[in-house]
Amino acid sequence: MPAPFLILVAIAVVGLLGLVLRWGLASDADRRKDYGLLREVAKVRSVDAARFVETELQKAGVRATTVPGEDGETYRILVFPTDEQTAIQTLLNT
Known part of the structure; x- marks a missing residue:
């Protein structure tokens, strides 16, 4: 095999490994930010409040x-988009 081809293969392997x-x-922290379709309707400071x-x-x-x-100090309450308005109204009336 020609040497230039081996160098290109080596560079591709290193890039893939990276x-x-x-x-x-x-x-x-990067993984926690994405909850798919869920939407935040409340943020509280304690487990009891959550x-x-x-x-x-x-x-x-x-x-x-x-x-x-x-931030590691609060808790986020998440719901599906179809329940978001009901959740907000429920929490406003509580």
Whole structure:
């Protein structure tokens, strides 16, 4: 095999390895930001407050989930887009 071809193959392999390592070693903070279709309807400062909000939303028939906030000190309550308006109205009336 010609030497230039081997160099190109080596560069491609190193580049591919770099991409795989970048994806595999991405910080948890980068992964936490994306929750797909879910939308934030509330942000609270304690686990107890998050449980209260989730319970109120469940009483109204809204599926909700709680995730840690990006700052590590708060909790975000997330719902599906179809339930967003119902969730907001429920929380405003609570």
